[in-house]
Amino acid sequence: MPQDLRVVLEEWKRLEEEHQQLLETHRLYLQKLEEISKLQKNCSSSISSQRGRLKDVSRLVKKCSKGPSEEDAKTLDEINEKIKTRPNALSEMEAFLPNKNGLYLSLVLGNVNVTLLSKQSKFGYKDEYEKFKLYLTVILLLFSFICYFFASYRFLDAILNFVLVWYYCTLTLRESILIVNGSRIKGWWVFHHYISAFLSGVILTWPDGNLYKIFRNQFLAYSLYQSFVQCLQCYYQSGCLYRLRALGERHNMDLTVEGFQSWMWKGLTFLLPFLFFGHFWQLFNSISLFRMSQLPDCKEWQVLMCGLCFLILFMGNFFTTVAVVRHKVKSRNQKPKKL
Ligand code: COA
Numbered sequence: 040m041p042q043d044l045r046v047v048l049e050e051w052k053r054l055e056e057e058h059q060q061l062l063e064t065h066r067l068y069l070q071k072l073e074e075i076s077k078l079q080k081n082c083s084s085s086i087s088s089q090r091g092r093l094k095d096v097s098r099l100v101k102k103c104s105k106g107p108s109e110e111d112a113k114t115l116d117e118i119n120e121k122i123k124t125r126p127n128a129l130s131e132m133e134a135f136l137p138n139k140n141g142l143y144l145s146l147v148l149g150n151v152n153v154t155l156l157s158k159q160s161k162f163g164y165k166d167e168y169e170k171f172k173l174y175l176t177v178i179l180l181l182f183s184f185i186c187y188f189f190a191s192y193r194f195l196d197a198i199l200n201f202v203l204v205w206y207y208c209t210l211t212l213r214e215s216i217l218i219v220n221g222s223r224i225k226g227w228w229v230f231h232h233y234i235s236a237f238l239s240g241v242i243l244t245w246p247d248g249n250l251y252k253i254f255r256n257q258f259l260a261y262s263l264y265q266s267f268v269q270c271l272q273c274y275y276q277s278g279c280l281y282r283l284r285a286l287g288e289r290h291n292m293d294l295t296v297e298g299f300q301s302w303m304w305k306g307l308t309f310l311l312p313f314l315f316f317g318h319f320w321q322l323f324n325s326i327s328l329f330r331m332s333q334l335p336d337c338k339e340w341q342v343l344m345c346g347l348c349f350l351i352l353f354m355g356n357f358f359t360t361v362a363v364v365r366h367k368v369k370s371r372n373q374k375p376k377k378l
Contacts, residue, residue, distance in 0.1 A: 083136050086129050097122050134161075134221035144215045153216045161220050162284050168213050169280060173273040175206050180266035187259040193247040196255065199262070200243040207236035227359040231352065238348040245341040250331055254342075257327060261320055268313045275306040300371065311364065318357045325349035 100115055100122070137154045144153065155161045182199050210232045214224055242258065245251050282299045328346030331337055 079136050082132065086133055086136075089129060090126070093122055093125055131221075138219050140219060141215060143211070144219065147212060153219050155220050162280070164220065165217060165222065165280055166277070168217060169273055169277045171213070172210070173270065173277075175202075176266050176269040176273065179203065179206070180263060180270070183259050183262040183266060187256065187263060191255075193251075196259075197243055200239045203239035203262075204236050204243065207232045207239065211236070225359060225363070227355050231355055234348055234351055234355075238345060238352070241341050241344050241348070245339060245345075248339065250334070250337060250339060250342060254328065254331065254345075257324065261324060264320060265317060268317050271310055271313060275310050278306060279303060303367075304371075307364070307367070311360075314360055315357070318353055318360070321349045321353040321356065325353060 096118070100118055104112070104115055135154075135156055137152045140148065140150065140153060155164055179199070179202065182202065186195050186199055211229055214222075214229045214232070218224055218229070279299075279302075282302060286299060325346045325348075328342050328349065332343040332346060
């Protein structure tokens with residue numbers, strides 16, 4: 040047998056053996072996948088049955104709590120305390136099981152599973168979301184800068200607004216996926232991005248008349264400022280994320296949390312004046328647009344619509360931010376200092 044053919048046969052034999060091994064590993068992998076999907080179904084149905092039974096038990100406890108002896112009352116109190124903490128524990132378990140998509144995700148993506156099944160991949164996704172926001176914000180900042188200082192063309196403004204529409208739509212999708220994966224993003228921030236997408240869409244259709252030219256610079260300066268604040272916000276939020284990851288635990292925090300808390304408060308007190316200034320700029324935009332809509336030569340519906348959007352943005356942002364800060368202050372005061 041020629042030497043070359045022998046080499047080919049030997050190589051082929053080795054390849055065959057490796058292929059058999061691969062087949063076996065893959066069969067094992069499929070078997071494990073099936074086992075995992077069975078376990079997931081089991082856990083999900085146990086969780087929903089536990090939820091139902093918890094409700095039944097708490098109803099029974101309420102019934103029993105009329106006039107029990109001191110010892111029985113103590114036992115009932117203990118059960119009550121445990122019942123209160125159980126829903127949180129169940130929700131934390133649920134965060135690692137396939138969840139149903141909400142209406143928006145079902146409409147856009149269909150019935151595909153978007154639940155990430157490990158803490159690492161959840162952090163990774165959030166991290167990537169923050170990076171995406173930061174990169175796009177820097178691009179938008181540069182774009183607004185060019186439009187404001189160097190290039191006063193309607194078609195460039197249109198591109199800027201189109202990028203804004205695309206950016207906000209993408210954020211709504213990514214945030215819905217984050218929420219399915221256990222993020223505590225307030226509903227307002229997602230709604231904020233729907234309104235911002237709509238607002239940029241309306242500005243995109245605003246004809247290039249006198250009124251557009253009057254508002255243009257104010258809007259571009261606002262876009263510049265907003266991008267700048269969003270860069271600060273991204274820095275703050277990524278900082279929170281990295282520190283939380285370093286802590287290892289997301290929601291149950293204790294001793295080492297003090298360091299995180301102090302960093303968060305430093306970041307927040309630095310960020311808040313910029314945020315509130317931005318909110319009042321939104322109010323200012325809305326007042327300017329309402330005034331403009333009163334002018335006799337104002338024929339464009341976009342003026343009033345944009346004014347309304349800015350007003351809604353101002354109210355939602357302002358009141359939600361105040362509520363978030365109030366909640367943080369309250370929980371800081373309630374938490375006993377452990378250091
Ligand atoms: N957009 C997207 N996600 C947000 C968000 C926002 N504006 N504000 C908070 N979140 C997310 C957080 O990342 C966190 O997610 P996680 O559960 O996956 O970790 C969750 O919501 C809960 O955050 P919370 O602890 O309530 O707030 P925070 O400390 O992360 O941020 C603020 C607090 C005030 C800094 C933040 O809400 C904020 O920047 N708000 C102002 C936004 C604004 O007004 N923009 C317009 C500027 S002109």
